[in-house]
Amino acid sequence: MIPRYTRPEMAKIFEAENRFKIWLEIETLACEKMADLGIIPASVPKALRDKAKFDVARIDEIEREVRHDVIAFLTNIGEHIGDDARFVHQGMTSSDVIDTAFAVQLTQAADLLLQDLDKLLAALRKRAEEHKATLCIGRSHGIHAEPTTFGLKLAGHYAAFKRAKERLKAARTEIATCSISGAVGTYATINPQVENYVAKRMNLTPEPVATQVIPRDRHAMFFATLGVIASSVENLSIEIRHLQRTEVREAEEFFEKGQKGSSAMPHKRNPILTENLTGLARLVRAAVIPAMENVALWHERDISHSSVERNIAPDACVTLDFALNRMAGVIDKLLVYPDTMMENLEKMGGLVFSQAVLLALTQAGVSREDAYRMVQRNAMKVWESKGKTKFMDALLEDPEVTEKLDKGKLKGIFDYKNYTTHIDSILKRALS
Numbered sequence: 001m002i003p004r005y006t007r008p009e010m011a012k013i014f015e016a017e018n019r020f021k022i023w024l025e026i027e028t029l030a031c032e033k034m035a036d037l038g039i040i041p042a043s044v045p046k047a048l049r050d051k052a053k054f055d056v057a058r059i060d061e062i063e064r065e066v067r068h069d070v071i072a073f074l075t076n077i078g079e080h081i082g083d084d085a086r087f088v089h090q091g092m093t094s095s096d097v098i099d100t101a102f103a104v105q106l107t108q109a110a111d112l113l114l115q116d117l118d119k120l121l122a123a124l125r126k127r128a129e130e131h132k133a134t135l136c137i138g139r140s141h142g143i144h145a146e147p148t149t150f151g152l153k154l155a156g157h158y159a160a161f162k163r164a165k166e167r168l169k170a171a172r173t174e175i176a177t178c179s180i181s182g183a184v185g186t187y188a189t190i191n192p193q194v195e196n197y198v199a200k201r202m203n204l205t206p207e208p209v210a211t212q213v214i215p216r217d218r219h220a221m222f223f224a225t226l227g228v229i230a231s232s233v234e235n236l237s238i239e240i241r242h243l244q245r246t247e248v249r250e251a252e253e254f255f256e257k258g259q260k261g262s263s264a265m266p267h268k269r270n271p272i273l274t275e276n277l278t279g280l281a282r283l284v285r286a287a288v289i290p291a292m293e294n295v296a297l298w299h300e301r302d303i304s305h306s307s308v309e310r311n312i313a314p315d316a317c318v319t320l321d322f323a324l325n326r327m328a329g330v331i332d333k334l335l336v337y338p339d340t341m342m343e344n345l346e347k348m349g350g351l352v353f354s355q356a357v358l359l360a361l362t363q364a365g366v367s368r369e370d371a372y373r374m375v376q377r378n379a380m381k382v383w384e385s386k387g388k389t390k391f392m393d394a395l396l397e398d399p400e401v402t403e404k405l406d407k408g409k410l411k412g413i414f415d416y417k418n419y420t421t422h423i424d425s426i427l428k429r430a431l432s
Contacts, residue, residue, distance in 0.1 A: 010321040013108045014314035016056045022101040023073055027088055033197035040087040047081040070094040091190035096180045099214040103177055109317040110172035116324035117165045123331040125431055128154035132427050135416055136341035146352050147419040155430040157236045164229045171225040174218050179210035184300040212301035216294040223291035226316050230284035233323050237274035244271045250341045254333035273330050280323045287312035349382045350391035356413045364404040374400055
């Protein structure tokens with residue numbers, strides 16, 4: 001985790017202090033239920049509640065000797081609670097603690113990411129409604145296609161992040177599982193009631209079949225979901241970067257007072273935030289393949305997944321948390337230039353109405369093939385003149401066209417209102 005791209009709320013989830021705090025709660029809850037069942041003395045959970053402490057530095061010191069993090073943790077706890085320590089972790093295996101705690105950490109991370117998504121959705125909704133009638137050119141292959149509105153562009157991204165939120169909620173539910181089932185998951189050394197008690201108290205669901213670890217297909221889906229969300233961040237970032245290009249300049253990242261764009265060129269105003277977001281999206285997606293490869297473990301358990309998760313979990317969650325918050329800020333302060341949008345829309349002399357003319361000709365009795373030929377030959381005149389020749393003028397000079405469509409009919413076709421008729425209903429559907 002690089003401090004430059006880290007928000008403290010998310011970083012704390014993956015710090016050792018939080019991890020060991022969760023471990024201690026799992027061990028304490030397990031002892032509470034075992035004491036309730038008469039398996040261990042009632043003094044054990046009381047000692048854990050009253051006297052148990054841990055010290056990260058001391059745990060690290062012990063681990064350097066024993067080469068086992070859970071044993072180091074239990075040893076440190078035992079230094080504080082005395083003889084009752086012999087009953088702590090009874091019948092449990094390390095993965096019972098590690099995997100259950102990891103589930104808690106990922107649900108904590110998911111909760112923060114869901115808040116981030118709400119923040120971004122609110123910014124997109126606000127700007128989409130603001131610009132629902134702001135005409136601009138729609139592009140396919142980077143080339144002018146037909147008119148749309150900037151609000152509709154943003155509404156499309158809103159819908160994507162709304163889907164992202166639903167996927168993340170589902171991924172959170174899937175990852176929120178608990179395993180307190182002992183070595184190879186048979187409950188031979190621990191009563192299943194202990195697992196049920198821990199799961200309920202920690203807002204988790206018992207894993208149906210845990211072997212010795214929680215199955216890693218759950219984790220693969222979680223990180224795949226983060227990867228898809230990151231791709232939606234990149235998709236929106238690239239749109240803004242394209243719109244900020246000097247030749248386009250339809251929208252632009254806010255340029256702060258005192259900000260400088262280049263060490264060499266004082267005139268520069270670069271899309272640095274969305275370029276940064278494109279890069280961060282790559283990092284989040286980089287966690288997806290390792291998470292999927294973690295699904296295949298040997299028999300009931302190996303630890304090939306462990307080193308992977310210690311890296312990808314904090315990095316992916318911290319990075320996506322930062323990216324979503326940065327994107328919300330970009331959208332909230334985005335500079336939008338409607339006049340430039342209109343200039344670009346009209347740059348090619350009305351070619352954006354070509355399909356409307358084509359359809360009108362077919363409605364007037366011309367075959368589609370002939371209509372396409374008639375429209376395209378006039379469109380190419382405009383294209384080759386770089387928009388200096390107006391499309392309507394070219395059509396009006398073509399007797400084959402005017403035989404079917406008079407000037408009044410053509411003027412009715414060349415009306416931007418034809419492209420905004422359903423904008424309100426689309427936005428209502430997208431933003432609901």
